[in-house]
Amino acid sequence: MKKYLLIIASCLASVVASGQSMYDAIAYGENNYYGTARSIALGNAVTALGGDLGAVSINPAAAAVANYSQFVITPGVSISSSSSSYAAEYGVGQYQGPYNSNRGRFILPNVGMNVNFYLPDGFFKTMSFAVVCNTTQQHLFFSEAAGTNSSTSMSGAMAYSANFNADGAGHMMEPDVFKSYGNEGAYTNTVYGWNELCAYQGNMISYDSKHKGYWGVAEAFDGSLLGPLRQTSQRQRTGTKNDLVASFAFNHEDNFYLGFSLGIPFQRYAYSEIFRETPEDNRQFPITFNTDKGEVTTCYTGSVYDYEYAANVDGIYGKVGFIWLPVTGLRVGASFQTPTAMTISETYRTAITSSFEDNRLSSTGASPCGEYRYRMVSPYRASLGLATTFGTAGLLSVDYEITDFSIMSYKEMGYNGSLLNGTFAVVNNVMRNFCGLAHQLRAGAEFNLGPCFAVRLGYTLKTSPECHYTNNRGDTVYASDYEMNYDRYVSRELTLTNKTYDFSQAVHSASLGFGYASLGSFFADAVVRFNKYPESSFAPYAKYSNANEPDVRVRTNLFDAAVTFGWRF
Numbered sequence: 001m002k003k004y005l006l007i008i009a010s011c012l013a014s015v016v017a018s019g020q021s022m023y024d025a026i027a028y029g030e031n032n033y034y035g036t037a038r039s040i041a042l043g044n045a046v047t048a049l050g051g052d053l054g055a056v057s058i059n060p061a062a063a064a065v066a067n068y069s070q071f072v073i074t075p076g077v078s079i080s081s082s083s084s085s086y087a088a089e090y091g092v093g094q095y096q097g098p099y100n101s102n103r104g105r106f107i108l109p110n111v112g113m114n115v116n117f118y119l120p121d122g123f124f125k126t127m128s129f130a131v132v133c134n135t136t137q138q139h140l141f142f143s144e145a146a147g148t149n150s151s152t153s154m155s156g157a158m159a160y161s162a163n164f165n166a167d168g169a170g171h172m173m174e175p176d177v178f179k180s181y182g183n184e185g186a187y188t189n190t191v192y193g194w195n196e197l198c199a200y201q202g203n204m205i206s207y208d209s210k211h212k213g214y215w216g217v218a219e220a221f222d223g224s225l226l227g228p229l230r231q232t233s234q235r236q237r238t239g240t241k242n243d244l245v246a247s248f249a250f251n252h253e254d255n256f257y258l259g260f261s262l263g264i265p266f267q268r269y270a271y272s273e274i275f276r277e278t279p280e281d282n283r284q285f286p287i288t289f290n291t292d293k294g295e296v297t298t299c300y301t302g303s304v305y306d307y308e309y310a311a312n313v314d315g316i317y318g319k320v321g322f323i324w325l326p327v328t329g330l331r332v333g334a335s336f337q338t339p340t341a342m343t344i345s346e347t348y349r350t351a352i353t354s355s356f357e358d359n360r361l362s363s364t365g366a367s368p369c370g371e372y373r374y375r376m377v378s379p380y381r382a383s384l385g386l387a388t389t390f391g392t393a394g395l396l397s398v399d400y401e402i403t404d405f406s407i408m409s410y411k412e413m414g415y416n417g418s419l420l421n422g423t424f425a426v427v428n429n430v431m432r433n434f435c436g437l438a439h440q441l442r443a444g445a446e447f448n449l450g451p452c453f454a455v456r457l458g459y460t461l462k463t464s465p466e467c468h469y470t471n472n473r474g475d476t477v478y479a480s481d482y483e484m485n486y487d488r489y490v491s492r493e494l495t496l497t498n499k500t501y502d503f504s505q506a507v508h509s510a511s512l513g514f515g516y517a518s519l520g521s522f523f524a525d526a527v528v529r530f531n532k533y534p535e536s537s538f539a540p541y542a543k544y545s546n547a548n549e550p551d552v553r554v555r556t557n558l559f560d561a562a563v564t565f566g567w568r569f
Helices: 007-011 022-029 037-041 060-064 154-164 177-188 194-201 425-434 479-484 486-490
Strands: 070-087 096-118 126-138 141-149 205-208 213-216 229-252 256-279 286-291 294-324 330-337 340-356 363-366 370-378 380-389 394-404 409-412 437-448 453-462 467-471 496-501 507-517 522-532 536-538 551-568
Touching (some): 022 256, 022 370, 022 425, 037 453, 037 507, 037 522, 037 551, 060 126, 060 229, 060 294, 060 330, 070 229, 154 213, 177 194, 194 205, 194 363, 409 425, 425 467, 479 486
Antiparallel strands (some): 096 126, 126 229, 229 256, 256 294, 286 294, 294 330, 330 380, 340 370, 380 394, 437 453, 453 507, 467 496, 507 522, 536 551
16 A cells, blocks of 8 residues: 655655654654563553563653662664565556565663662652663664666656756756856755755756756656666664653552653664666667767766765653552553653755766766754653552553654744744644554563563554545545645645544564562563564655656564663662
């Protein structure tokens, strides 16, 4: 199901290719909890349990449950595994592949300490102060896919955009733009998209005065390819979101625990995309250049598109929660987290290189490094947990968490007007309509194998907040469709009806863990977790002719393994 186009396709008509889309907001705002090996092994169904520093990010009351102080640290590894297939035209022909890719990295999903203070007089028996850093999102991903295309090319898509939408308002890019502004000025003083400027400077597209327009280096003037191209798409994401939490929690008679926390999430996110297209037979791609020494004829040998984006995301939120033991063996917990106020600082750059058999004619167009800083509000979330314990034999626990992504919004630094106006009016309206409620169902079980050993199982189901509609004409409308026809929806020519969520886009996680608790202060836990993500689909460049754009379909899994070392005192 084609639901969205990623960076290249969505930014062909933009002045700069930065990251203020609905999908970026979801990526920055969603949680995939890590924590200690014990909390991960229990599927993070720990809202009603507490006593574990992995639970403090979910319920601040967790810090008060244990009657001892403790220090924990949790190193581990994550491995992303993807399987990608490539089709020259979406919905037409066979997918080529699959191509399998793996990437791994060291992680530190948890480190923290809590200290208990006894209060001899008063309503509360103890007070606990905890400082914990828990990972709440992992961005690790790599995919590569390749195939043969005889219908369209990126050079054709770039030429089309330069001819009809280079400035985002339907105007053709000036052919002497670099002469008018100079190399640096062409990127900083004009309204033209950086992709088109790089393509022109890197000889991926050229202006023809006879035909009064731009054409792609791989295409004839009628828009057809000169021959088949071998196309390769490579994408990579790295980075994590960590929540640094300071929590105060109180214990009343060992049956009611109340906690408050201040959370400071900090996120480092990087995305890169490389797209290559190479003729299968260079001789089918002759090209003549006008040089200072006259006309030079050579053959095109290929192009490389390189895009890099990085963001530093910092924020702040508040959280409150409780755990209550109404009867022996039953535990009830709940927590509420306020929306997070975030500041996002991003950098981005684009480069396009085209090569020819005569290396003297090979050229690179490279943008400067762009920088942008803005604000974002991410969702509030609420968790409810129930758990039952069976004496010293073990426990069962279930959590439900709801997150409202429809309140997300972007805002310019210093802007105090309506969020549905201004620079981010379109994307804020898109998020208000096409983001909704996301649900997490978490379950965990622990079985004690004597006084020192335990085995744990966990499962998490996380649904997507994205929704779609039908409109008054009966068409299915996704976020990208709404954005492309935004003015028609604002004018009420088109209206949205019948909101629908696609629950097939859920993420499933299963975990298995083991625990050891010595008779002294030391304890250790280990866990492995398997995360299965839904199939995603993206186009390396936008449709521009009668043929459909290429389609890359990716299936992704993420494997986590971690060990917690802890000391009580």
